[in-house]
Amino acid sequence: MEVVDQKVRALADSAPNFGYLLAYEQLLVQCGAGAEAFVYADPNTAMIKCRQFGEVLAKRAFIQFGIPKMPGTQHIRVKILSDQGFTFRRSSGGTRPR
Numbered sequence: 001m002e003v004v005d006q007k008v009r010a011l012a013d014s015a016p017n018f019g020y021l022l023a024y025e026q027l028l029v030q031c032g033a034g035a036e037a038f039v040y041a042d043p044n045t046a047m048i049k050c051r052q053f054g055e056v057l058a059k060r061a062f063i064q065f066g067i068p069k070m071p072g073t074q075h076i077r078v079k080i081l082s083d084q085g086f087t088f089r090r091s092s093g094g095t096r097p098r
Helices: 004-013 019-023 026-038 043-065 074-083
Strands: none
Touching: 004 019, 004 026, 019 026, 026 043, 043 074
16 A cells, blocks of 8 residues: 555645545646646646646556556557557547437
């Protein structure tokens, strides 16, 4: 069991959109809640936090799904997850299915 820093626990308790992720990965809470906190005050920082969230999530997915040889770049990690069916295909735009 991973030891949870009290500051991270307090952050999780105050972040209903990301707090539940504490059970899986502390960094997801930190990045997600950080992005949410900065979205209006400093959008650039919020975008950086979103990118960090995505990177942590992809790395965690590699571990969770037991995919060997994690590549060093995010776009390759996402491609591998997609190619192996672990992500949903992006919408190509246009109309939504009814």
